[in-house]
Each structure stands twice: as structure tokens, then as C-alpha cells.
Amino acid sequence: MGLIRILMLAVAGLLIYSFYKKLTAGSRRAHDVKEDERLGRLVQDPQCHVYVDSKDAVHRKVKGGDLFFCSEDCADDYLAANQPEESRPS
């Protein structure tokens, strides 16, 4: 009788443990999302379509809009292809 009780306790403990692990895994995911929001937001490079963090991105203002690029090269290539020649210093 004593042994069965110990076994049942062990099974109950395992169930509680796995349930607790599931709970903490879920809350850890939520924490990661918050961490991402704190670090910045993802923006897409319109030249090569890569996603970059707005903090690290190369920022250009074009016609009043904000554009973000992964590198100076992408920014230059994109602006060269999307701006009229006369507005560009040569």
C-alpha cells in the first residue's frame, strides 16, 4: 500500500512538473516578444527585401517618407533607381 502511494505521488509530481514546464515555456516566449519590442522594430529593405532592425538600418528620407536599408550600398542603389537624375548630386 505504501509503495503504490509513493508511485502515485511520483506520477502526480511528474504531471505537475510537465505542466509547470509548459507554463514557464509559454511565459518565456512572451518575454522574448517583449525583448524584441524593446530592441526596436523590424523594417524591410526595399532594395534587397531583407528585414533589418530599424536601430541598425541605414535610414534615408525619400519624398517625406522613411526608408530603411541593410547597407549604404543598398540605399545608394535604391535611390539611384528611384530618384530623378536632376535631384541627385553627381
Ligand SMILES: [Zn+2]
Ligand atoms: Zn539590402
